[in-house]
Amino acid sequence: MNLEVKLSVHEILKNQHFKHAKVVAGKAGLCRLVRWVHVMEVTSISDLLNGNELILSTGIGWKRDKNTFCSLVQQSIDSNAAGLCIELGPYVSMIPQEVIELADAHDFPLIVFQKEVRFIDITQEVHSLLIKKHYQILSDLEEYSNRLNQVLLSSNPQQKILQLLHDHLKMTVFYISNQGKVQVNYKKPREEQDEIFEQLKGNKIPPQMNVAHQSVQALNQTFADLFIISETGAITEFDSLILDRSAIALAQSLLRELYIEEQRKAKEAEWVSCWLEGGHSNDQIHKYLQELEPNLKPNGCTVLLCKADNLQKIISEFTYLKVYFRSIFEQRGVFMLSHIQRNQLAFILLNNSKADDFKYRVQEGIDCLKGSEFIKKQRFSRLEFGVGKFTSNLSHVQRIYHTAAETLNIREKMPNELTSYFYEDLYIFRLVLAANDQGILTDFISDYLGPVLSHDEQTNGELLKTLKVYLQCKGAKKETADQLHIVRQTLYHRLNKLYELIGSDFMEPYKRQAIEVAISGYEYISTSNPAYEYTAITKSS
Structure with missing residues (x-):
């Protein structure tokens, strides 16, 4: 040091x-x-x-x-x-x-x-003399840390920590939360406070202003920014250490408040579970949310499902996990209610900002979660997310929950085909799911792909793969051959065989659409059940 x-x-x-x-x-x-x-x-x-x-x-x-x-x-x-x-x-x-x-x-x-x-x-x-002063600094730092620990055990520790920091350094203290709440410890005119705040917020600090900054962080997330401003000279390393200790104490206080708040909200899990099951009316939901969070003005919602194989192993840390999820989404204008069931977490995400970029902010939150050190330290196995439809009617959450479950199901079974987290991006797989639920998917696959699947099964061929790529390339033969890594002559031979098996008109619009649905359906079934063979389909046809 x-x-x-x-x-x-x-x-x-x-x-x-x-x-x-x-x-x-x-x-x-x-x-x-x-x-x-x-x-x-x-x-x-x-x-x-x-x-x-x-x-x-x-x-x-x-x-x-x-x-x-x-x-x-x-x-x-x-x-x-x-x-x-x-x-x-x-x-x-x-x-x-x-x-x-x-x-x-x-x-x-x-x-x-x-x-x-x-x-x-x-x-x-x-x-x-230098050594004595150095020792005195260490003693002062230790004494300050002890005073912080005492303050942390008192009521309203945040304000007391800021006051202690100001009294100890005799400097102006600015505390700015992520929600824009500002606390200032110094007797300055309001106009001057506002001017300094704008400079700090815009990172436009004048060269003559002596400022030191420390983020207030917990769970690898920044919840606030703490500044000290010296008007009598440069800020020393000792001043910076005092600032750092204060920021850590503020983070501990904040984390304790979040934990207590989350435990309180955990008691509401039964109400949230009932909401997910469609047990509350629109008026009941709005009344409850108003009592829970008076400043909340929900502008639509969706359901986020999070699944991990080893979620049960960290159930004791579930409160901290929810605190972390909440901090991620609330920074993006999304209020969150949660519910846990077996190896799956369900989050009702309420939009507390404008509607047109809600999806973008949810996407950003998921990406932040997946890339965070906190989540990586939990060592989740096969962490997956699925987001349901977006709705402006809060009483439709049960339906939204089912769409999120469908999205998660498809993402788990076909990760290479579906990279999006959102139900609205399922596209053709929504038809595949509906056909499978009604029991008509296997017949549909057999009607449009049966001969191709039989041929591949008997000859270990790659006609299905060739057909899929050819359709994706919109019939461009050179591009198809390049993607399949085969010569043009081999492609011509395979196409002739496809013409023979399913007809030379398979590029006609309606037939092509049916074949593409059948391909997606076959991939869904075979991925859902790796032991599934086409012969199981032909027996029913």
């Missing part, structure tokens, strides 16, 4: 070893911080300094060479040294006017010892 100790040149000059010292130039820079004291007698020092060193020298390295002396001072200035102390004696009897002017121009403290001093005593004294 490299804490920045606040020890200035001015403080060091009060030390007994500097009682015969005189500042001959750069008095305006006596506020410079000193991190170390260095004895140097060489003339090339730029590569030997890290910044904020107070340099001690007898001048033996340049022996009255004015140009070398000026170069040494310039190198010290360029290296951001804290100051230069020269012992007047046999090597340097006076400070050249050019050197004084150079130091004054850069507010670089130039100090002379008018009597002989022991540099070892100075370095030992200053280094001891």
